[in-house]
Amino acid sequence: MxxxxxxxxxxxxxxxxxxxxxxxxxxxxxxxxxxxxxxxxxxxxxxxxxxxxxxxxxxxxxxxxxxxxxxxxxxxxxxxxxxxxxxxxxxxxxxxxxxxxxxxxxxxxxxxxxxxxxxxxxxxxxxxxxxxxxxxxxxxxxxxxxxxxxxxxxxxxxxxxxxxxxxxxxxxxxxxxxxxxxxxxxxxxxxxxxxxxxxxxxVDLEYFQPAPTSGRGHIRNRIIFTGNMSYRPNVDAVRHLVAAVLPWIRREIPDVQLYIVGMDPSPAVRRLADGDRVVVTGRVEDVRPHFDSAAVAVAPLRVARGLQNKVLEAMAMRVPVVASPAAFEGISAVAGQDLLVATEAREFSRDVVTLLRDPAARERFAAAGRACVESNHNxxxxxxxxxxxxxxxxxxxxxxxxxxx
Known part of the structure; x- marks a missing residue:
C-alpha cells in the first residue's frame, strides 16, 4: 500500500x-x-x-x-x-x-x-x-x-x-x-x-533490556522517575512525590535517593533538586543506565491520559514499579503480580519501602514485569x-x- x-x-x-x-x-x-x-x-x-x-x-x-x-x-x-x-x-x-x-x-x-x-x-x-x-x-x-x-x-x-x-x-x-x-x-x-x-x-524490547549482570549495579535505595519534565502531569507527579511521598519513605529509609530523569525540567522541577538526595538530571542521551542503577521505579501520576511509556520501559528493564492507578491505566498487567499499584501517599511509600528492603520481592516483580511486557506490549x-x-x-x-x- x-x-x-x-x-x-x-x-x-x-x-x-x-x-x-x-x-x-x-x-x-x-x-x-x-x-x-x-x-x-x-x-x-x-x-x-x-x-x-x-x-x-x-x-x-x-x-x-x-x-x-x-x-x-x-x-x-x-x-x-x-x-x-x-x-x-x-x-x-x-x-x-x-x-x-x-x-x-x-x-x-x-x-x-x-x-x-x-x-x-x-x-x-x-x-x-x-x-x-x-x-x-x-x-x-x-x-x-x-x-x-x-x-x-x-x-x-x-x-x-x-x-x-x-x-x-x-x-x-x-x-x-x-x-x-x-x-x-x-x-x-x-x-x-x-x-x-x-x-x-x-515497548522496544530489544532496546529496553537490562545490562548483563556483570554490567548492572543497583545503587542501594535509589528510586527513579522518568519522563519529559516540562509535561504538566509529570511536573505535578514529582512535586507530589517529593512533598507527600518521599518524607514517609525517609522516615523508614533515611538515605533514599530520588533520581528525576528527563528532558526540559521546568523551574518547578529544578527547584526540587537537593544534593544527592533528589537529583534532577535534565536531558540524558540514554536512559537505560539510569534504569540499571535504580532499585525501584515510581510513577505517582495524579493526572494521566492514555498509556504510560515510563511504566512499560521500567518493566522491560526489569525494574520493579510502584504506580498510581492513573499511571497503571491501560497497561495489560496484573496489579500485585507484575507491579504494585497504590493510591494514597502513605500506601505508595509503604510499597516503595517494602521493595527497597526486600531483594527477593524486587527480583520477583522485576521478572514478572519483563515477562508481562514481552507477552502483552510487544x-x-x-x-x-x-x-x-x-x-x-x-x-x-x-x-x-x-x-x-
Missing part, C-alpha cells in the same frame, strides 16, 4: 511520549509498505533529527515552524473559537505540501496521529483514512482545568470543549479511529460515531492490528466496543 502518515511532532528520536508511538508505527509500516511522512520541525535539532528519520522513511516532508509563528497561531485560533492547540500545530507550508501530495500521489490510505493533525486531510476523499487519536486530548484539558487556578482553569476548560467538538467532527471524516487504552476509547465513543479500536502502546504484534486497520480491517474496530464499567 501507499500510505501517507501525518504526526504533530518530529517522531525521532523516540525518547518521549509524543514521538514513541508514531515512530514505531512508521518503522513497522515501512517494512511492507511505501510510507510518506508529513510532520513538523520546530528547532535546528529537530531538523537534524529529520535526516536521521529518513533511514526509515526516505519520503519525508517537514514543515518548519518557528516559536513565534506557533504561538501567534495558537492565539489566533483561540480568539476565533477554534482549538488553540490546533493552531499551535498548524503550518501553512506543511498544509500546502500535504495538498500537493494528495493531488499527485494516489495514496491507498492516510494515517493521522493526533487530532491536531486531522484538519490537514479532514476533507480529503478518495483514500481510506484512519485517525489515531492516541489519547482523548479533550479529556486531558478538562482534567487540567480541575487542578489549575484561574484564569488557566477557565482556559483549559474552554480548550477541552473545543477539542471535544473537533474530535467529534474529525471522527465523522475518517473511516476508522484508534486509541491506546480502553479508557480513551470509552471516552471518545460517547460522541465519536466512527468505530474505535484499542491499539496499546508497546510493538510488532500490536502494530499488526494497526496494519490490519489501515488496510480496511473494520471488523477489528467493530469488535472494540466500549466497556460497560
Amino acid at each position: 501507499k500510505i501517507l502518515f501525518l504526526c504533530h511532532r518530529m517522531p525521532y528520536p523516540p525518547k518521549r511520549g509524543g514521538k514513541i508511538r508514531p515512530f514505531n508505527m512508521i518503522r513497522h509500516l515501512s517494512r511492507s509498505h511505501e510510507v510518506t511522512v508529513a510532520t513538523l520541525a520546530r528547532t535546528p535539532q529537530e531538523w537534524a533529527d529529520a535526516q536521521e528519520l529518513r533511514r526509515y522513511c526516505p519520503d519525508l516532508h517537514v514543515g518548519r515552524v518557528s516559536w513565534l509563528g506557533s504561538w501567534a497561531r495558537f492565539g489566533l485560533f483561540g480568539l476565533t473559537g477554534r482549538p488553540a492547540t490546533f493552531g499551535y500545530f498548524h503550518s501553512p507550508a506543511l498544509s500546502r505540501s500535504v495538498q500537493r501530495l494528495l493531488a499527485t500521489r494516489g495514496f491507498d490510505a492516510i494515517l493521522v496521529h493526533c487530532s491536531s493533525m486531522g484538519p490537514y486531510v479532514g476533507t480529503h476523499r478518495g483514500s481510506r483514512k484512519v485517525m489515531d487519536f492516541g489519547d482523548a486530548d479533550s479529556a486531558k484539558w478538562t482534567e487540567y482545568s480541575k487542578t489549575a487556578s484561574f484564569p488557566f482553569s477557565w482556559g483549559f476548560r474552554v480548550e477541552g470543549q473545543r477539542v471535544r467538538e473537533a474530535e467529534r467532527r474529525l471522527g465523522a471524516q475518517f473511516n476508522a479511529c484508534s486509541v491506546n487504552a480502553p479508557r480513551e476509547r470509552d471516552e471518545l465513543a460517547s460522541y465519536v460515531r466512527t468505530p474505535i479500536s484499542v491499539i496499546p502502546n508497546g 510493538w510488532s504484534r500490536l502494530l499488526e492490528r494497526l496494519e490490519d486497520l489501515v488496510a480496511g480491517g473494520d471488523q477489528l474496530a467493530a469488535s472494540a466496543r466500549p466497556s460497560s464499567h
